[in-house]
Amino acid sequence: xxxxxxxxxxxxxxxxxxxxxxxxxxxxxxxxxxxxxxxxxxxxxxxxxxxxxxxxxxxxxxxxxxxxxxxxxxxxxxxxxxxxxxxxxxxxxxxxxxxxxxxxxxxxxxxxxxxxxxxxxxxxxxxxxxxxxxxxxxxxxxxxxxxxxxx
Amino acid sequence: xxxxxxxxxxxxxxxxxxxxxxxxxxxxxxxxxxxxxxxxxxxxxxxxxxxxxxxxxxxxxxxxxxxxxxxxxxxxxxxxxxxxxxxxxxxxxxxxxxxxxxxxxxxxxxxxxxxxxxxxxxxxxxxxxxxxxxxxxxxxxxxxxxxxxxx
Numbered sequence: 657x658x659x660x661x662x663x664x665x666x667x668x669x670x671x672x673x674x675x676x677x678x679x680x681x682x683x684x685x686x687x688x689x690x691x692x693x694x695x696x697x698x699x700x701x702x703x704x705x706x707x708x709x710x711x712x713x714x715x716x717x718x719x720x721x722x723x724x725x726x727x728x729x730x731x732x733x734x735x736x737x738x739x740x741x742x743x744x745x746x747x748x749x750x751x752x753x754x755x756x757x758x759x760x761x762x763x764x765x766x767x768x769x770x771x772x773x774x775x776x777x778x779x780x781x782x783x784x785x786x787x788x789x790x791x792x793x794x795x796x797x798x799x800x801x802x803x804x805x806x807x
Numbered sequence: 808x809x810x811x812x813x814x815x816x817x818x819x820x821x822x823x824x825x826x827x828x829x830x831x832x833x834x835x836x837x838x839x840x841x842x843x844x845x846x847x848x849x850x851x852x853x854x855x856x857x858x859x860x861x862x863x864x865x866x867x868x869x870x871x872x873x874x875x876x877x878x879x880x881x882x883x884x885x886x887x888x889x890x891x892x893x894x895x896x897x898x899x900x901x902x903x904x905x906x907x908x909x910x911x912x913x914x915x916x917x918x919x920x921x922x923x924x925x926x927x928x929x930x931x932x933x934x935x936x937x938x939x940x941x942x943x944x945x946x947x948x949x950x951x952x953x954x955x956x957x958x
Binding site for chain 2: 679680685688689691692693695696699703725728729732
């Protein structure tokens with residue numbers, strides 16, 4: 657059982673990290689990619705937040721566009737956290753990203769799931785639905801930043 | 808007629824630049840956004856190029872995913888070239904981006920159009936269609952870089 661669990665963990669780990677090493681020529685390319693994807697996502701998420709928090713008027717079409725982009729971008733950064741990408745001085749990623757990979761993958765999967773719901777909620781044109789789903793998605797951002805990102 | 812042309816140009820200019828100033832709190836946010844979006848786009852475009860040029864085996868599903876991302880990302884950077892975003896030392900953008908805005912918009916519109924075709928071509932699962940459309944899209948990258956980006 658212990659062997660099986662260990663193999664399963666190794667398989668999960670491999671599935672998670674294999675694309676990164678295959679997809680980026682250099683570790684710094686992976687770091688730049690993940691930071692860029694997170695930055696673009698953050699910009700569009702921020703625009704939703706401005707509407708959810710009443711700082712700008714709610715515009716259903718703009719909200720739907722931004723939420724769709726957040727959902728697309730949410731899937732991208734994780735491939736950039738592969739082996740050898742943990743030593744970049746420009747990165748705020750904690751070592752726990754690599755030492756607790758299953759937990760990190762769980763955190764990124766939560767963002768993907770919540771941002772997908774957020775995109776669906778935004779398409780309803782209902783501000784309350786947007787607010788609820790925005791808050792749930794923001795919670796996944798915060799949880800992951802608290803556990804895996806240096807200040 | 809001259810007045811009309813001038814007004815039309817002003818309207819075009821306004822439609823082009825208005826979102827930028829409205830969407831970014833600081834010019835450096837806009838610069839970071841446009842660079843991030845272009846970087847993510849470049850990563851996925853590069854993966855298509857590797858297949859189009861035979862450096863990695865053609866995988867229709869992977870090609871379609873990457874082309875779709877290129878088409879999505881291709882629409883984003885331009886809002887980050889608004890007023891006041893022309894002086895950032897980290898930017899390679901030439902002053903022509905702001906002094907020849909109609910030409911710059913034409914160049915970005917060409918990329919959007921070609922990358923949309925590229926996404927459609929990639930969905931056919933036909934490598935030759937991908938190669939043709941990749942080359943046409945790459946040409947729009949090069950033309951815009953030659954005219955608007957410092958080395």
